[in-house]
Every structure is written in C-alpha cells, then in structure tokens.
Amino acid sequence: MNKAQLKEFLDEKVILYNNPDFIESDPIQIPHLFTLKEDIEIAGFLVATIAWGNRKSIINNGHRLMDIMGNSPYDFIMNLNEDDSEKLDGFVHRTFNSDDLFYFLKSLQNIYNNHGGLERVFAKYSEEDSVQTAIHQFKKVFFELPHLPRTQKHVSDPLKNSAAKRINMFLRWMVRKDNAGVDFGIWNSISPSQLSCPLDVHSGNVARKLKLLKRKQNDAKALAELDTSLRKLDPNDPVKYDFALFGLGVFEQF
Template identity: 75%
Template sequence: MNKSELKDFLDEKVIQYNNFDFIESDPIQIPHSFSQKEDIEIAGFLSATIAWGNRKMIINNSKKLMDLMGNSPYDFVMSHSEDNLDSLDKFVHRTFNALDAKTFIKSLQHIYKNHNGLEAVFSKNQEENSMQKSIHEFKKIFFEVEHLQRTQKHISDPLNNSAAKRINMYLRWMVRNDNKVDFGIWKTIPTSKLSCPLDVHSGNVARKLGLLKRKQNDGKALAELDLALRKLDKTDPVKYDFALFGLGVFEGF
C-alpha cells in the first residue's frame, strides 16, 4: 500500500485500539486505579518498570506491589521508614527483586524531595525531536542514591543504543492526552517528542508494513521507526503504538 493508504489503515487501527477496552488487559490499568497526580505517576512508573514478560503476570505483580505500598504509592514513597520497606522483602518479578524495589522507593523519594518530582526530571534535557537524552539524564539522577550495580539494568539508557521500551511507554502514558487510555497529566513535554515503545510485537508489525528495516529492536531501530511515524503524524507519532501493538498482539498480523 502507498503512504496515504498506510496512514489511513493505521489511523483506523488507532481508533480501534485507543479506547477504554484497551485498559483492561494492559498494565496501564494500575495507574488508572488512582486519581492523585503523584499516585498515578509513581504507580505508572513502577508498573512500567516491570512491564516485560507475560502481561497477566505483569498486571498481577504490579497490583501486588501496590498492595505492599498500602495502595498509597506517593504517601509510601514520601513517608516510608526502613521497617516499612521490609514489606517488600518477598516481592519479585522475574529479575526485579526486593532489593531493586527498595532502591526504587528510595530513589523516588529522592526525586520528589530534591528534584521536584518525576515530571520535572524528565522535562529537562529535551531535544528538538527526542526524549532520549532526557531519559539518559533521568537515569543518572535516579541512581544518585546508594544502590547495587545490578539495579541499574532496570532502567534502560537510550544513549547506549537501547530502545528503552518501558520508559518510552511510560512517557506515552503520562504525556499523551486522549481522554481514554493515556493520562496527559504532564504538560511540559509535547507529544511530538515521544518515541514508540518498540518491542517484538510493534517491531515485527512495523517491518511487515515497511516502516522499519533494521532487524534488531535497539536504539537505531527506534530512531528509524520514529522518523517513519513522524511522517504520518508529526504532532502525535506515538499514537501509532496502539495500531502496531494491537495488530501484533490481538490480530497476529
């Protein structure tokens, strides 16, 4: 199909999947159970962090993590003591364990107390058409707290050629405002700078549609896909994540 037909096809798929029904089988349902901005962004960040593997397991473990935080993530982050953190001792999601979870809670407190919160940190270092440098700088700030070296692997660095799928997904959640799935509670980052959460599903569909040639799902592939999607919609390119993901996961395209 030509470019115009491809755009029409993908726009149709965005409408099909970018709606309330999408939430019930996606990890974004976790932050959707909260109403306070800080609760939404912390619940979203932690859920996105462990969003790899079986989707049902991701959702169940994200709910478990919220339960261990008394279902008040912001209050837990800001007022926890070392004893409170013991409640996380049995938490594990694949290679993300209790030690990692405790470091993440301490780091989030550090970010809210000393850097004005998650939005403020991600808003810095934006480039003209990219959030990748912002993500790189965010990781440096995130690990200003004492931590084990192993915990660093749970936040990707796009400047090391990572596609940083989970953080790009998280940014979509916080920045895009569709009044359905994505929250749009961060006003300091334009949707035009967002990148598609590139994973095996969206990558395979993008290749079949001629949007992506590179075989690996890495930072270079993400840059290539970003360029292609911005040609379809320069103001909201990441809306096509719904189309690519939906075609791959729900339709086996």
C-alpha cells in the same frame, strides 16, 4: 500500500485499539486506579518497570505492588524509611526483586524531595524533538544514591543503544493527550511530538512488515528509524500508532 493508504489503515487501527476496552488487558490499568497526579505517575513508573514477560503476571504483580504501598504510592514513598524494607520482602517479578524495589522507592523519594518530581526531571533534559537524552539523564539522577550495581539494569539507557521500551511506554502514558481515556496526558511540560514509540518484538515485527522499519534489531537505532516513519504520518502525535502496531501484533497476529 502507498503512504496515504498506510496512514488510513493505521489510523483505523488506532481508533480500534485506543479505547477504554484496551485498559482491561494492559498494565496501564494500574495507574488508572488513581486520581492524584503523583499516585498516577509513581504507579505508572513502577508497573512500566516490570512490564516485560507475561502480561497477566505483570498486571498481578502491579496490583501486588500497590497493595504493599497501601494503595497510596505517593504517601508511602514520602514516608518511606529503612524499616519499610520488610514490607517488600518476597516481592519478585522475573529478575526485579525486593532489593531493587526498595532502591526504586528510595530513589523516587529523593526525586520528589530534591528534584521537583518525575515530570520535572524528564522535562529538564528533553530536547525539542526527542526525550531519549532525557531518559539517559534521568537514569543518572535515578542512581545518584548508593545502590547495588545489579539494580541499574532495570532502567534502560538509549545512549547505550537501548530502545528503552518500558520508559518510552511510561512517557506515552504520562504525556500523550488522549481523548479516548487510555493515556493520561497529565504532563504538560513535554509535548507528544517529542515522544518515541515503545518498540518491542510485536510492534517491531509489524513495523517491518509495513515497511516502517528496516533495521532488524530492536535497539535505539531502530527506534530512531521508526520515529522518523511515524512522524511523517502524524508529526503531532506519532506514538498514537503504538496502539495500531501493538494491536496488530498481539491481537491480530498480523
């Protein structure tokens, strides 16, 4: 396929998968339970954090997380105290356990109390053409409170060569203006053109087959290469192609 044919092919796949039916089988359904901006971004951040492994398990544990917080994540976090740690006992998703969760909730409370909220932290450090440095700086802010060393592994760092798939996915949800009703587009201080595609095994394999990506590892260098390719196809909304790459990989075994 030449560039024009590839763009037409991928644009058709975006239309096919970027629609409300996608929500039913995707972790993005968890933040879609809410209407308050802070509820949406907190639910989105937490479910994106556990978004690895079996999708059904991710969704089930996402609902469990919301139940623990009385289905009012922002209110729960802002009123969080040490006694609430007992409510989290027994929560586990793969290697993310109740100790990690309690720190995440405390750190989110700190971010809303002392840093103006999640959007402001990411926007403060975003560069004109990238949010990868912002993710690195966000991790520093996120772990400024005393914490167990083990908990740090649950927030990726692109400057340590991670593709940071889960945070890039979360940022897509929050930033991308989506007329189809899947992504929220509730953060106006970051542009969709700055975003990077959530790179995982499915999107990476499809990208390589379509010659959008040559690098074999799914790391920060691969992400930069994929960004370059996707921005040539649509400089204003490159991460819309996440729907095409993911859909081709997961639903069509492309």
